[in-house]
Every structure is written in C-alpha cells, then in structure tokens.
Amino acid sequence: MTLTSSSLPSEIADRLRGVELPEPLGFGRLMAPVMSLAYYRDGAWETPRLTGLDPLQLAPHTQALHYGQAIFEGMKAYRNLGDSPADGPSLLFRPYEHARRFNRSAARLGMPELDEQVFVRALEELVAVLEPLVPGQQGQSLYLRPTMFGATADLSVVPSTEFCFLVLATPSDAFFTAPISAWIERHYSRAGAGGTGCVKAAGNYAASFAAAAPLRENGFQQLLWLDAVEHTYLEEFTAMNVFVRRGETLLTPPLSDTILAGITRDSLLRLGPSFGLRMEERQIDVHELTDAIQAGEDVEVFGCGTGAVVAPVELIGDETGLRLPLPAQSTALELRKRLLDIQHGITPAPEGWQWPVGALPDGPQA
Numbered sequence: 414m415t416l417t418s419s420s421l422p423s424e425i426a427d428r429l430r431g432v433e434l435p436e437p438l439g440f441g442r443l444m445a446p447v448m449s450l451a452y453y454r455d456g457a458w459e460t461p462r463l464t465g466l467d468p469l470q471l472a473p474h475t476q477a478l479h480y481g482q483a484i485f486e487g488m489k490a491y492r493n494l495g496d497s498p499a500d501g502p503s504l505l506f507r508p509y510e511h512a513r514r515f516n517r518s519a520a521r522l523g524m525p526e527l528d529e530q531v532f533v534r535a536l537e538e539l540v541a542v543l544e545p546l547v548p549g550q551q552g553q554s555l556y557l558r559p560t561m562f563g564a565t566a567d568l569s570v571v572p573s574t575e576f577c578f579l580v581l582a583t584p585s586d587a588f589f590t591a592p593i594s595a596w597i598e599r600h601y602s603r604a605g606a607g608g609t610g611c612v613k614a615a616g617n618y619a620a621s622f623a624a625a626a627p628l629r630e631n632g633f634q635q636l637l638w639l640d641a642v643e644h645t646y647l648e649e650f651t652a653m654n655v656f657v658r659r660g661e662t663l664l665t666p667p668l669s670d671t672i673l674a675g676i677t678r679d680s681l682l683r684l685g686p687s688f689g690l691r692m693e694e695r696q697i698d699v700h701e702l703t704d705a706i707q708a709g710e711d712v713e714v715f716g717c718g719t720g721a722v723v724a725p726v727e728l729i730g731d732e733t734g735l736r737l738p739l740p741a742q743s744t745a746l747e748l749r750k751r752l753l754d755i756q757h758g759i760t761p762a763p764e765g766w767q768w769p770v771g772a773l774p775d776g777p778q779a
C-alpha cells in the first residue's frame with residue numbers, strides 16, 4: 414500500500430507541512446524532512462519505516478566511524494512528464510539495478526544484503542510521501558540516497574553485527590547543467606585491483622578529496638582518474654563513468670574491479686546504437702586521447718552518472734599545465750536528451766527501466 418496523505422502518520426504529515434522547493438533548486442540545498450530507516454539486529458532486517466530527518470544517536474566508537482564500513486547508492490525519482498499520467502506522478506529509474514549494486518557493495522564490505530523488494534519498497538514509500546517535493550522541470554529530480562553503515566559500537570577490527578539502512582532524499586537540479594572541465598590525475602589512484610573501486614564504498618570518495626585540491630585551485634570540476642598500475646589508461650571521473658567518441662565510435666573502458674558499473678553507463682551503451690554509433694568497450698590510453706584532441710580530430714569526451722546524467726567535457730587539463738579545449742559536444746547532448754526523455758516518461762523506456770511509484774512489482778526485473 415502506498416501511503417496517502419490521509420493515511421500518513423501525523424508526525425510525518427507535520428514534518429512535510431509548509432516545506433517548499435527552494436529557488437534555485439541546486440543540488441542538495443533542501444534535504445527532505447522525512448527519511449526511511451531500518452536497523453539490522455540479531456541477524457535480520459527490520460522493515461524500513463518513515464521517520465523525521467533527525468540526528469542519529471551514535472556511540473563514539475561506532476564501527477563505521479573508525480573503519481569505514483559504509484556504502485551508498487545515488488538514484489533518482491523523476492516527475493512523469495509523459496502522456497501516461499496513469500503511470501503515476503513520479504518514476505524511479507532502474508531501481509532494481511540500484512538494489513543489486515547496493516547488495517554487491519554490501520557483500521564486498523562484509524555487510525548483510527537487503528532484499529531487493531524491501532529496498533525498492535522503501536524508495537517507493539518515501540517518494541510517495543515526498544511527491545510534492547519531486548520537482549517538475551525536465552532534468553530536475555528527487556535525488557535519493559540509500560545508505561548502509563556498520564552500527565556496532567566496537568573498536569575491534571571486525572565487521573559490525575548491527576547495521577543501519579537509511580534512504581535520504583533531496584530535490585535537485587542535475588549536478589552539472591553546463592559543460593565541465595576535467596583534470597587528469599597523474600599522481601593519486603582511485604582504485605586498485607582487488608579493492609573496492611567497483612562498489613560504492615564511502616571510503617572511495619574520501620580517498621579522492623585530497624587529490625581534488627589542485628583541481629579546485631585550478632578551477633577544474635572533475636578528476637579524470639587513470640589506472641593505478643601504469644597511470645596511462647582512463648578509468649572514470651570522480652563520480653561518473655567516462656565516454657570518448659572518435660568519429661562514429663563511442664568508447665568506454667571495460668568494467669573491471671577498479672571501475673564502478675554505472676547504471677547510466679549501461680543505459681548509454683544500450684542507447685548508443687540507435688544514434689548510429691558503434692559501441693566499443695576497450696582500454697583508452699590517455700595519450701591516444703590527448704594526441705587526437707591536439708591533432709584536431711573529431712573527438713568528444715563526456716561523463717555520465719545518475720547525478721549529472723550526461724556531462725560534456727569542454728576542457729581537459731593537468732598539473733603539467735596541459736590545457737586542451739574541446740569543441741561543442743553534440744553526441745553527448747543528444748544522448749543526454751534521449752535519456753532524460755526516457756527518465757521523465759516522455760519517450761518509451763526499455764523494459765524494466767522506468768518504474769512508476771506505487772506499482773509494487775511481483776518480482777525483480779531485468
């Protein structure tokens with residue numbers, strides 16, 4: 414059952430009263446005052462329940478604070494702008510893919526999995542009550558942040574036995590609305606073989622903060638990571654997968670244990686052929702890229718991810734003083750438009766991609 418305003422617990426209804434979307438919306442400016450919360454104790458998950466966005470009580474020796482046993486997902490509910498309002502006012506994008514990746518992250522960090530149906534149900538329930546906070550313009554969304562962390566208070570270096578699952582929400586603009594600049598990171602690495610680069614471990618992001626300092630000092634926006642062994646092959650951006658178009662071919666590095674299996678990346682690999690593009694998953698030498706740009710070849714570079722959707726790159730730089738402007742990015746913008754049209758229900762979605770809120774399925778979808 415989806416909660417309706419008349420069946421909302423009064424505590425939740427009170428929290429929502431009078432909350433308005435900020436102008437401009439930005440990204441993360443307004444945290445929704447309601448979240449979904451569940452604990453794992455004695456070997457089982459509670460059913461996630463809606464509650465106010467209040468501070469959590471954590472012991473100073475809570476495991477996640479010391480050993481980083483924490484994971485998250487980033488996903489979105491979009492306003493349905495299509496001709497099928499019966500599908501519901503909001504649409505989740507590929508929620509079961511996010512549920513599966515969340516569980517892969519959980520498994521990698523020694524945490525208990527959460528039933529996919531329970532995960533999606535928690536999202537649906539939260540989006541249903543936050544419906545007035547799902548913004549209405551194309552590209553805007555209710556960004557959703559499922560999170561899990563080790564909640565046992567214990568300084569021993571062993572996995573927690575208690576865990577906390579949260580879903581937070583924030584009405585947002587797309588993370589990037591204009592072309593971005595990318596900083597080739599030549600010194601630090603994001604991920605090593607056998608590590609946690611292929612899952613959404615919180616520590617992966619903390620480890621990028623120091624590397625991002627020179628990027629910010631030089632006015633750049635995203636790190637472009639290279640592989641940890643040779644510092645030669647493109648891996649991904651700070652929080653996006655990378656694509657390079659050379660002529661009619663769209664290249665992206667193959668998935669490995671150092672690259673996050675982006676759901677947007679997968680979506681673009683499936684949409685690309687309908688634009689006449691040949692999709693190729695192969696290693697991309699950074700010199701191949703910089704040489705092609707310097708030679709004036711027909712090259713595009715863009716990032717893709719839930720937050721940014723598709724973000725064209727207009728400038729590539731690095732610590733050696735390299736500054737390579739890129740020409741206008743038409744393929745990136747076409748792919749971005751097609752994806753947003755699908756996400757907003759304007760263009761029919763491939764099976765299982767578009768998930769109307771309120772329609773609880775019988776089972777996991779492809």
Ligand SMILES: Cc1ncc(COP(=O)(O)O)c(C=O)c1O
Nearest residue numbers: 652653654673675676677718719
């Ligand atoms: C490191 C990293 N790579 C890629 C992505 C893109 O993944 P997705 O398209 O599933 O959002 C993200 C964002 O989640 C990320 O944090």
